[in-house]
Amino acid sequence: MDFMERLDGNREEKRLRKRVAELMRELADKLSAKLALAPEGRFANLSKMRTAKGQRAYIKAMAALEQDDLEEAMTIAVRGLLHLEIAHFHDNSPGPNKTEKLIDIDSQPRESIARLSEALCQFKQLVEYRNLDVPKEAQERLGRSTQYLQNAIEAMAAADDEEATAQAEAGLVFLSFTVSQVVFDPSEFPRALLIGPGQSNKKDLTRLMEAARTTGTTLAQAAKESAISGWKAKSAANKYIESALNAFLENNGGEVNKYLELIGLETGLVQRTLQQKQTQRQLAQPSTNQTSRSQPGTKAVQAKKKEMPTEYPSSSKSPPAAKPQAAARTTFRKDFHTRNPGNSADSVESIIMGQTEKIAAHPYSTNTPRLVDPEEIFDRTAPDSPLDLWAKPRKYYKIKEAENAAANFTTSQRQILQATNYSSANKREGTPGERAASPSASSAEPLEMRIERLRGIVDRLNKLGKHTNDPSATASVLEHLKQELETLESAAESGKWQAVERSSTSIHKIRREFKSLLKESDLL
Amino acid sequence: MKQPKKSRNPNRTELVRIMALIEENLDEIDKEHEAASAYHRSELVEVSRDNAQAALKEAVQFLALEDFPKAEREAAAAWFYTDFARNILDAEFTEHHLGEDVFLDLVPTRESVKHEISSLMNDLKTELNGVYESLAVTEEQG
Incomplete structure (x- = not known):
C-alpha cells in the first residue's frame, strides 16, 4: 500500500468513525428520552418491546465499536434507531384499521395471492356456517391449496413473481376443484373463486377454473349416483385436467386449449349419462316429488338449517346478526349436499397430482413456520455479507430436510392413488381390524389383497412421514419398508413362502423402528 | 369509500x-x-x-x-x-x-395426523399378522 492509499484509507476510517459517533449519540439521546417516560396507550407493550430492542442494539453497537468494527457498529446503530422510530409510532397510534389494505395488491402476483387467501377463508366460512361435511380426501386437498398460498407468499417475498403467480393460480384451480366436490349449489360457490370483470386478461386461468369446477361437480354427482363406477371417462377427465394445468403452468396456451376441449368432451359424456339415469328414474317413479326429498348425507339439512348471509362479516367485532330462523329460509336448497366420501377418492387425488409433485419439490414447499431467525443472521460476528443468505430461501435449513424427504417421498401417481383408495376402502369396508372381525374376513383371504392393502398403508404413512421431527430418517425407514414390501410381493408371486415369511418378519422389525421414530416426534 | x-x-x-x-x-x-x-x-x-x-x-x-x-x-x-x-x-x-x-381446519391438525398415524400403524400390524395367517392356510392346502 503506498502513501496515498494509506492516506485515503485513514480519511475513510475517520469519516466512518465520525458518522458512527453521531449515530451512537443520537441513539443514546433518543433511548434515554424514551426510557424516561413509561410507555402508555393501547400498544404500550409493543412500544416497550421495540424500546428494549433499541436498547439491545445500543449495547451491541458499543461492543462492535470497541472491536473497531465500524461498519457493524453503524448497521446496528441504524437498526436501533429504527426500533425506536417504530416504538414512537406505537405510542401515538390510534390502532390499525382492519379494512385498510396496507400494501399494494393491484398487480400480479399479489392479486392472485389475495384472491386465494380470500377464497380459502370464504370456503371455510361457508362450510362452518352450513355445517357441511368435508370428506377426508377433500380436506387433504384443501391443505394442499393452503400450502400453495404459503408457497406463493414466500415466492413473492423472494422476488420470484412468476413462481408466486403460478403457485397462487394453481392453488385457485385446485381449490375450485375441491370446492366443487363439497358445494353443489353454484350460487353458494365462494365469490373469490368466481370469475369477475377485470380477469378477462387471464383467459386460460378462467377457463381452467371453470373446467375444474364443472368437472368436479359432475364427477361428484356421478359418483354419488354411481353413474360412472369403473368407467374410463372418470380417469380420462382427471388426466386431462392435470395435463391442462401442467400446460397452463408452462404457459403453453395451445396445449391448454387442447386439453380443455378434451375435458369438455369427457365431462359432456358423464353429464349425458347422468341425464339418462335421471330420465330413467323419473320414468320409473313418476309420482316422486323430487324437490321435497331430503338428502340424508347433508348435515345442513339434518342439523343446522342455516341460511347464508348475503355478505360475510368483515370483522369479528361487528354485532352478530340474528341467527336465521328455519321458517324464514327462502334460499335454502334441499339438494345442497356433500359428496359421498367412499366414492370420491379416485376421482380427485390424481387430478392435479403431477403439478402438485412438481411443486412439492419446490424449495418453498413446506407448511412449517419460517425457522431461520434473521436476528441471528444479522448478528453474526463477522458476516461476509449479511444478505448473502437471502440468495437462498429463508427456510433454507428446514427446506433442505424437506427436499431430502420429498425425494424419498416422491411416489408415482398410481401409488398415491392407491394410498387414497386405501382410505376410502377403509370407509367402505371398515378398517382391516374391523374387516378381520367381520364374518366375511377370513385368514384365507388371498395374499395379494393383503399385500395391496399393505402397499396402501405404507404409501399413506409416506405422506404423513413429513410430520415427524426427523423427516429424512423417517423417509429412509419408510423406503426400507417399501423395498421389503416389494420383496414380499415378488416372493409371493413366485410362491416362495419362506421368503414371504422372512419379509413379513423384516417388515415387523421395520415397523418397530418406525414406531420409535413416531414416539420421538410425539406422534404416537 | x-x-x-x-x-x-x-x-x-x-x-x-x-x-x-x-x-x-x-x-x-x-x-x-x-x-x-x-x-x-x-x-x-x-x-x-x-x-x-x-x-x-x-x-x-x-x-x-x-x-x-x-x-x-x-x-x-x-x-x-x-x-x-x-x-x-x-x-x-x-x-x-x-x-x-x-370448525374446519384448512390444514390437518397435529392431533388428526397423530390419530391417523396411530390407526395406520394398527392396520399395518393387523395386515402383517394376516400375511402369516394366509401363509398358514396356504401351507395347509399344500
Missing part, C-alpha cells in the same frame, strides 16, 4: 408506518387468538402469525439497510400472513357466535 391506491415503492416513513401497523394487527390477533382458544385453537392462525412475525422482522432488517424494495416485499408477505390469520379468526368467531362450534 374507495381506498387510495398504495404505492409499490413507498418511502421510508410510509414503510415504518406499514410495519408498525402490521405489528399492531399481529398484537391484536395474538390477543384474539388467546381468547378464541377457549372454543378453538387454530394451528393455522399460529403458523400464519409466526410467519408474519418472521417476515416483519426481516422487513425491519432490510429497512435498516435502506433496501426499500426488499423491505416492502417482506412487509407485503407479513401483511398477507396477517390478513389470512385475521380472516380465519373472524370466520371462527362467527361460527362460535352464530353456529355450533364445528
Whole structure:
C-alpha cells in the first residue's frame, strides 16, 4: 500500500468513525428520552418491546465499536434507531384499521395471492356456517391449496413473481376443484373463486377454473349416483385436467386449449349419462316429488338449517346478526349436499397430482413456520455479507430436510392413488381390524389383497412421514419398508413362502423402528 | 369509500408506518387468538402469525439497510400472513357466535395426523399378522 492509499484509507476510517459517533449519540439521546417516560396507550407493550430492542442494539453497537468494527457498529446503530422510530409510532397510534389494505395488491402476483387467501377463508366460512361435511380426501386437498398460498407468499417475498403467480393460480384451480366436490349449489360457490370483470386478461386461468369446477361437480354427482363406477371417462377427465394445468403452468396456451376441449368432451359424456339415469328414474317413479326429498348425507339439512348471509362479516367485532330462523329460509336448497366420501377418492387425488409433485419439490414447499431467525443472521460476528443468505430461501435449513424427504417421498401417481383408495376402502369396508372381525374376513383371504392393502398403508404413512421431527430418517425407514414390501410381493408371486415369511418378519422389525421414530416426534 | 391506491415503492416513513401497523394487527390477533382458544385453537392462525412475525422482522432488517424494495416485499408477505390469520379468526368467531362450534381446519391438525398415524400403524400390524395367517392356510392346502 503506498502513501496515498494509506492516506485515503485513514480519511475513510475517520469519516466512518465520525458518522458512527453521531449515530451512537443520537441513539443514546433518543433511548434515554424514551426510557424516561413509561410507555402508555393501547400498544404500550409493543412500544416497550421495540424500546428494549433499541436498547439491545445500543449495547451491541458499543461492543462492535470497541472491536473497531465500524461498519457493524453503524448497521446496528441504524437498526436501533429504527426500533425506536417504530416504538414512537406505537405510542401515538390510534390502532390499525382492519379494512385498510396496507400494501399494494393491484398487480400480479399479489392479486392472485389475495384472491386465494380470500377464497380459502370464504370456503371455510361457508362450510362452518352450513355445517357441511368435508370428506377426508377433500380436506387433504384443501391443505394442499393452503400450502400453495404459503408457497406463493414466500415466492413473492423472494422476488420470484412468476413462481408466486403460478403457485397462487394453481392453488385457485385446485381449490375450485375441491370446492366443487363439497358445494353443489353454484350460487353458494365462494365469490373469490368466481370469475369477475377485470380477469378477462387471464383467459386460460378462467377457463381452467371453470373446467375444474364443472368437472368436479359432475364427477361428484356421478359418483354419488354411481353413474360412472369403473368407467374410463372418470380417469380420462382427471388426466386431462392435470395435463391442462401442467400446460397452463408452462404457459403453453395451445396445449391448454387442447386439453380443455378434451375435458369438455369427457365431462359432456358423464353429464349425458347422468341425464339418462335421471330420465330413467323419473320414468320409473313418476309420482316422486323430487324437490321435497331430503338428502340424508347433508348435515345442513339434518342439523343446522342455516341460511347464508348475503355478505360475510368483515370483522369479528361487528354485532352478530340474528341467527336465521328455519321458517324464514327462502334460499335454502334441499339438494345442497356433500359428496359421498367412499366414492370420491379416485376421482380427485390424481387430478392435479403431477403439478402438485412438481411443486412439492419446490424449495418453498413446506407448511412449517419460517425457522431461520434473521436476528441471528444479522448478528453474526463477522458476516461476509449479511444478505448473502437471502440468495437462498429463508427456510433454507428446514427446506433442505424437506427436499431430502420429498425425494424419498416422491411416489408415482398410481401409488398415491392407491394410498387414497386405501382410505376410502377403509370407509367402505371398515378398517382391516374391523374387516378381520367381520364374518366375511377370513385368514384365507388371498395374499395379494393383503399385500395391496399393505402397499396402501405404507404409501399413506409416506405422506404423513413429513410430520415427524426427523423427516429424512423417517423417509429412509419408510423406503426400507417399501423395498421389503416389494420383496414380499415378488416372493409371493413366485410362491416362495419362506421368503414371504422372512419379509413379513423384516417388515415387523421395520415397523418397530418406525414406531420409535413416531414416539420421538410425539406422534404416537 | 374507495381506498387510495398504495404505492409499490413507498418511502421510508410510509414503510415504518406499514410495519408498525402490521405489528399492531399481529398484537391484536395474538390477543384474539388467546381468547378464541377457549372454543378453538387454530394451528393455522399460529403458523400464519409466526410467519408474519418472521417476515416483519426481516422487513425491519432490510429497512435498516435502506433496501426499500426488499423491505416492502417482506412487509407485503407479513401483511398477507396477517390478513389470512385475521380472516380465519373472524370466520371462527362467527361460527362460535352464530353456529355450533364445528370448525374446519384448512390444514390437518397435529392431533388428526397423530390419530391417523396411530390407526395406520394398527392396520399395518393387523395386515402383517394376516400375511402369516394366509401363509398358514396356504401351507395347509399344500
